[in-house]
Each structure stands twice: as structure tokens, then as C-alpha cells.
Amino acid sequence: MLWEIVWRGTVMGIGGTVFMDIWAIILHRLFRQPAPNWGPVGRWFWHLPKGKVFHDSIATASPYEHEVALGWISHYAVGILYGIILAMIVPQGWFAAPSFILPWIVGIVTVGAGWFLLQPGLGIGWAASRTPNPTKVRVLNLVAHTIFALGMFVAALVIR
Structure with a gap:
């Protein structure tokens, strides 16, 4: 049971x-949004x-030589953590017939x-709040996490 939650998540x-x-690639190439920089996250x-x-x-914090790599690894590790959390909270039988609402709630x-x-x-x-356009950032965050939820839902459909 635990193994199933971990691998599905x-x-x-x-x-x-x-x-x-x-x-993010679509936003960058089609709408000229800045590409994600995972260095600061790392x-x-x-x-x-x-x-x-x-x-x-x-x-201004001390740099780390491999911060871009650590940022990418952290980005995926957090995504996996969220996927495992979703796998832990879905009701029994959800993987047989996944619906979008639970991944979307987790995403938001x-x-x-x-x-x-x-x-x-x-x-x-x-x-x-300290960015030039906080509302734009917040909307983009909500949309990106909705896209994340869509990806979790599609993955659940593939592995059902």
C-alpha cells in the first residue's frame, strides 16, 4: 500500500x-515572459x-557553486512531494477513475x-508583494499551479 502511494505520487x-x-517554455517563447531561473531557489x-x-x-546571500542544479532538483523534489501528498489523500478507488478536482485543489x-x-x-x-507587479505574479502562480494540477491528473489517467 505505501509503495503504491509513493510510486503513483x-x-x-x-x-x-x-x-x-x-x-513556462510556452510563456517564454510565445509571450516573452522571463524563463524560470532555478539558481535563486537552489x-x-x-x-x-x-x-x-x-x-x-x-x-546578496552567499552563492553556491551548484545552485542552478540544486534549484532544478528541488523543483522536481517538491513536485514529487506534492504528488505523494495527493496520492495519500485521494479516496480509495480514485486511481481507477481519476477526476481533476482533487489535483486542482492540491495545486491551488x-x-x-x-x-x-x-x-x-x-x-x-x-x-x-515586493515585485513590480504582484498581481501579475500571483495570477501567473495560480495558472502555473493549475497547469501542475492538470499534469498530475493526466499522469493519474496514464497510470490508472
């Missing part, structure tokens, strides 16, 4: 993260074990981790 988390990354994760969660600006709820942990941790404020 891992597949859904990877599927959701891949969908989110494809969405730097943030690097500083967590040192007890530093919130930074005034992650750019997980925006909170970005808004209230990662973004202030990077120094861009609660829910991107």
Missing part, C-alpha cells in the same frame, strides 16, 4: 512538474540547513508554499 509529481515546465535551499529561511534578497493549495514561504524566503515579499 512520484509519477503524478513528475507529470505535474513537467507540465509546469512546458507551460541558493535558498542551500541556506535552509544553515537556519536562514528569509532573506532580504537572495541575490500549494501556491501558498510559494507565496508564504519561498517568495518571502527569496526576499520578494509575501505573495510577491
Whole structure:
């Protein structure tokens, strides 16, 4: 039972993260949105074990040689964690006939981790409040996490 939750959650988390990354590529190429830079996220994760969660600006924190790689690994690890959480909370039988609503709820709820942990941790404020256009960032976050949820749902359909 535990193994099934882990492998199904891992597949859904990877599927959701891949969908989110494809969405980021589309936004970058078609709409000229900046491409994701996972370096600052890697730097943030690097500083967590040192007890530093919130930074005034992650750019001024001590750099880490492999921060881009750590950022990518962290991005996928968090996606997998969210997929496993989804696999843990779905009702029995859900994998036989997945529906979109539960992945979408998880996707929207997980925006909170970005808004209230990662973004202030990077120094861009609660829910991107210190960015030039917080509303735009928040909307893009909600859309990206909906795309993530869609990827988890599609992955669940594939493995049912």
C-alpha cells in the first residue's frame, strides 16, 4: 500500500512538474515572459540547513557553486512531494477513475508554499508583494499551479 502511494505520487509529481515546465517554455517563447531561473531557489535551499529561511534578497546571500542544479532538483523534489501528498489523500478507488478536482485543489493549495514561504524566503515579499507587479505574479502562480494540477491528473489517467 505505501509503495503504491509513493510510486503513483512520484509519477503524478513528475507529470505535474513537467507540465509546469512546458507551460513556462510556452510563456517564454510565445509571450516573452522571463524563463524560470532555478539558481535563486537552489541558493535558498542551500541556506535552509544553515537556519536562514528569509532573506532580504537572495541575490546578496552567499552563492553556491551548484545552485542552478540544486534549484532544478528541488523543483522536481517538491513536485514529487506534492504528488505523494495527493496520492495519500485521494479516496480509495480514485486511481481507477481519476477526476481533476482533487489535483486542482492540491495545486491551488500549494501556491501558498510559494507565496508564504519561498517568495518571502527569496526576499520578494509575501505573495510577491515586493515585485513590480504582484498581481501579475500571483495570477501567473495560480495558472502555473493549475497547469501542475492538470499534469498530475493526466499522469493519474496514464497510470490508472
